[in-house]
Amino acid sequence: MQDLSRYVRQMRYPPMGEAGQQRLASTRALVVGCGALGTVIANTLVRAGVGKVRIVDRDFVELTNLQRQVLFDEDDLAADLPKAIAAANKLQRINRQVEVEPLVADVSPQNVEELTANVDVIVDGTDNFETRYLLNDIAVRDNIPWIYGGCIGAEGQSMTILPGETPCLRCLMPEPPPAGTTPTCDTAGILGPIVNVVASIESMEAIKILSGNRESISRSLTVIDLWDNRLRQVSVAKLREQMNCVCCQQHEYAWLAGSRGSHSAVLCGRNAIQLSPATAVQLSLEDLAKKLSPLGQVKLNRYLLRLIVDPYTLTIFPDGRAIIAGTDDIAEARTVYAKFIGT
Numbered sequence: 425m426q427d428l429s430r431y432v433r434q435m436r437y438p439p440m441g442e443a444g445q446q447r448l449a450s451t452r453a454l455v456v457g458c459g460a461l462g463t464v465i466a467n468t469l470v471r472a473g474v475g476k477v478r479i480v481d482r483d484f485v486e487l488t489n490l491q492r493q494v495l496f497d498e499d500d501l502a503a504d505l506p507k508a509i510a511a512a513n514k515l516q517r518i519n520r521q522v523e524v525e526p527l528v529a530d531v532s533p534q535n536v537e538e539l540t541a542n543v544d545v546i547v548d549g550t551d552n553f554e555t556r557y558l559l560n561d562i563a564v565r566d567n568i569p570w571i572y573g574g575c576i577g578a579e580g581q582s583m584t585i586l587p588g589e590t591p592c593l594r595c596l597m598p599e600p601p602p603a604g605t606t607p608t609c610d611t612a613g614i615l616g617p618i619v620n621v622v623a624s625i626e627s628m629e630a631i632k633i634l635s636g637n638r639e640s641i642s643r644s645l646t647v648i649d650l651w652d653n654r655l656r657q658v659s660v661a662k663l664r665e666q667m668n669c670v671c672c673q674q675h676e677y678a679w680l681a682g683s684r685g686s687h688s689a690v691l692c693g694r695n696a697i698q699l700s701p702a703t704a705v706q707l708s709l710e711d712l713a714k715k716l717s718p719l720g721q722v723k724l725n726r727y728l729l730r731l732i733v734d735p736y737t738l739t740i741f742p743d744g745r746a747i748i749a750g751t752d753d754i755a756e757a758r759t760v761y762a763k764f765i766g767t
């Protein structure tokens with residue numbers, strides 16, 4: 425039996441109790457994206473004593489992250505650590521009772537089944553709709569509760585999806601907003617406190633689900649503007665009957681089937697493009713480093729290879745994925761990828 429003494433304040437809350445705590449310890453959560461929202465969510469769930477927390481993130485720590493991404497520090501930046509690894513290192517020092525599993529990967533139709541296998545809840549720490557629609561597809565298909573959250577500027581929103589019971593993300597938004605029409609953290613900026621609020625709402629919803637308190641989850645879309653001090657609960661209960669949703673009513677999973685979505689992504693607020701190979705590869709970063717070192721400045725650690733060749737900085741992962749900074753043009757990024765990594 426696990427020593428529960430660190431959770432005594434949490435167990436004193438009647439709906440949690442010792443039974444809820446023990447239940448929490450036997451569950452698994454998947455946190456997708458470990459940036460602003462994801463670091464707060466992972467921090468909260470690990471401290472609360474969720475049995476296993478799997479963290480998936482495709483990116484590495486950058487200077488502009490430190491303003492709001494609470495698990496990272498200047499040492500992580502200096503070590504060029506992927507976010508999932510830096511987060512897991514810190515979280516294990518916070519609570520060794522929890523099994524933290526970091527995965528440096530981009531969630532795609534190819535790997536999403538494996539990533540969501542045996543999890544009791546999926547919590548949204550992403551910054552893009554492509555990944556969210558993919559998560560919505562698998563959550564609805566496999567009947568996994570999932571919690572949507574997003575924020576920009578000083579505003580944010582969250583909705584909990586219990587498949588078969590409450591509306592899904594596509595009942596709320598049948599199609600993702602067209603690229604370029606929504607503000608990004610590049611154009612609108614982002615303030616730390618709204619991240620903490622939205623991530624805390626998501627974490628609380630996850631804790632309710634995992635501790636066996638499903639009846640207490642929110643049945644509304646929560647919309648918050650922290651600058652104007654407004655919190656609204658938008659009723660969404662009727663959406664399931666009204667929308668005849670392609671996903672949760674007609675059971676068409678276009679994002680999961682890969683007929684929607686792409687292998688490239690413009691990264692939010694970064695002047696950078698992510699490119700993924702169409703088929704799975706396993707690169708030897710050491711061999712690649714030898715090949716690339718005559719061409720520019722090469723840095724290598726266990727998790728990634730960095731090539732600086734003016735005006736670009738390429739960060740290459742063992743799965744063949746690359747983040748190419750120095751351009752926001754996908755075609756240009758593809759050319760750079762082909763030139764240095766190959767196709």
Ligand SMILES: [Zn+2]
Pocket residue numbers: 591592593594595596669670671672673
């Ligand atoms: Zn739906």
